[in-house]
Amino acid sequence: MRKTDLSAPAERPATDADPSVPLRRRTIVRAAAGAGLLQVASPFIITARAADTVKIGLDNPLTGTYAAVGKNELIGCELALEQINAKGGILGRKAELLVEDSTSGDAGTAVQKARKLIDRDKVNFLLGNVNSALALAMAQVSNEKGVLHVVPGGHTDAVTGASCHWNVFRVCNTTQMEANAVTPALIKDAGKKWYYITPDYAFGHTLQAGLEKACAKHGGTKVGGDLTPLGTTDFSSYLIKAQSANPDVIVFLTQGDDMINALKQAVQFGLDKRFHLAGGQQELEALEGLPPEARIGTWVFEWYWNQPNVPHVKEFVEAIKKKSGRVPTARTWFGYASTWTCALAANNAKSLEAVKMAKALQDFHLPPEVALMPDGAFFRAGQNQLIPNLYVGQAQAKGSAPDDLFKVTTVVKGVEAAGPLEESGCKMTWPT
Template identity: 70%
Template sequence: MEETKQKPAGAKPAGISRRAVLQLAAAAGVAQLVPPLMIEARGEQPVKLGMDNPLTGTYAETGKNELIGCQLAVEQINAKGGILGRQAVLLSEDSTSGDAGTSVQKARKLIDRDKVNFLLGNVNSALSVAMAEVSFQKGVLHVVPGGHTDQVTGKTCHWNVFRVCNTTRMLTNAIAKSLMQMYGKKMYFLTSDYAFGHTLQEGYDANLKEDGGVDLGVDMIPLGTTDFSSYLIKAQAANPNVIVFLMNGNDLTNALKQAVQFGLDKRFHLAGANQELETLEALPPEARLGDWVFEWYWNQPKVPHVMEFVDAIKKKTGRVPTSRTWFGFVGGWTCALAANNAKSLDPVKMAKALQGYTLPPEVGLMPNAPFYRAGQNQLIGSLYVGTAQPKGSVPDDLFHVTRIVDGKTIAGTVEESGCKMTWPT
């Protein structure tokens, strides 16, 4: 597969501005927030963060928003003195949305050729797992901003891999029981056929078993499907109380659009697990419905520093931040906090410094202060359960939060996660 980066045509004029350098770097697909030539001129070596995330395909929008959040983090880090007094540089590669081979190739490029100090990615759970094997082999600190499948911080956990987003089991634990209480216990599932969907399904199955729910059927649907009509017809024929959509990105957008076109929202309750502002923005107003879990939400007027973050992102993009923007923001800051607290760029020392570490309020941006659970490297914070809405108080307010769940109450134990972490001797 071809590289997505392209060198700008022509040489850089002698008088080109710093802003122009950044714009050229962005056009090339490389988010270098401090030009390396400037750093070298000052006799400094930059600290490099490498993000290997989808910028094309099903998860392009979510991947781009994670990149934007990480860009803001690096800007703030540099404004506050950098990492160990050195400027931070963010490099970005397009992993694609579903090609594990490409994501691994890009991870190796960032580590071996670009010599990054930190690896970040991926939105796609299966790609996150594949990348984690590379970072583990190379001994590089790796932050997974938005790949949810349980095994990242579960059965295949590694000492060097930290995750910002929730596990799939936490997502299902936050909502499954309340769905059964409010709408009935008979459910039909439309599930993405890869790691993310598989572990979401396992989480729902466990909740159904615990609370007497009934699984009327599961369709495992390939990533990138555009026509959901056959699956929706089967779901309708099963006559469930709830049709559960366990997918994300463009797949969820297309599935919900077609469900409403079929009129299924008039006969059944539509719901799922995690929902994204990117998806709701892409839907027509009539398809913004159902019960979901947000992992971060921008409209939190009583939480300190949230509006500062919202304003900073709006200055960059003209839009409010999404959960994905926050994932990338936390991912970037995690790298700096690990190094500055360890007073070292040694990966083991940094990983040790993050054990049980609570994010500062201006990074955590949640009512329950997020922390990296020791022995698992999973961030535990708040989850926002509620309903999608056609419009709210302002154009970007498309989700009504009905309750905030403390992640500690639904995360289970480290032992239950299956993580048996071993450290280098």
């Protein structure tokens, strides 16, 4: 680990994009070349040589609990697409993005949309999903169909672990990586007795398991916990039970609107005065939705916009602000890096054949203009998991700018958080 100061003043744009703005259930984005776009190092053929397009299908939530983070991933995808087309497209052909609303929690809908994108729309790549359970279900479809699939933001370990596939790559961290990154700071700053409030699906289950494992390694213990349904609005019964257990830390593993509701109610109950409120993964979308007094605790961010000493980050932030009126979040970067991964895979393989592209991504390092973090990021061979930096720190009511709601205290190297490949559970098999 190494300590890094990522704080710097920045100005907030006059208007903010509203995450609640409804999006059409199905949209097709055709991005044209534009002036002033970021330049990415990898070479592309400039003159299009075919009339047909290369299609990237995004099957992600645009409604429900995860609508806000799904929308931000879409914004990142759109910027990447504009840049890709500005540099000649994918293998000289124009790229287009086909978007489907998976909903936030319906695996049947996500699978149906994935099949539609692959079978009817003939996409060359599949992106999605925010929801880990939906990502796993979609991975079964993409593997069956032999389509290169990038998971931007579904974290459960199995995606690149026990259920890994040769064609499925992931940009966001595994839940065990997040747990390994945050646990030392949380034990040191808050204590060893933890109570968990956990969403009752794949992401929550594996994140809690990862934290229990990491906590025990550092001498900590679980004193209780509850599983909460996705979309819970009233957390009072869970908070009362947490209070009765008298932990050092109440660990919140909820996400999206559930995180906002849980933390807001915890502060209303005054639990922040008695216990350390914290968790594994935190997101700017949730902090923005909280009142200032509830922006507290120790967390992991998977990417953060305020990195003044990291090349290309400022340009990326400005490009996103120009598109959306707000700074990018980790979700914006997930969508951006995932879309660029598609183009880079084809470019490096000189092919749109899924097996050739998947082989080209083994141990492939993202260009600095896409990685946008101090130590870069690469897809680990034999697992297809991106190994990036993780940002550990404290939520804050106000920083150097209105958007600066997280103080990074430690940048953790991904290779340290990931552990050895053999512990991932991935047994990669390739088509013969």
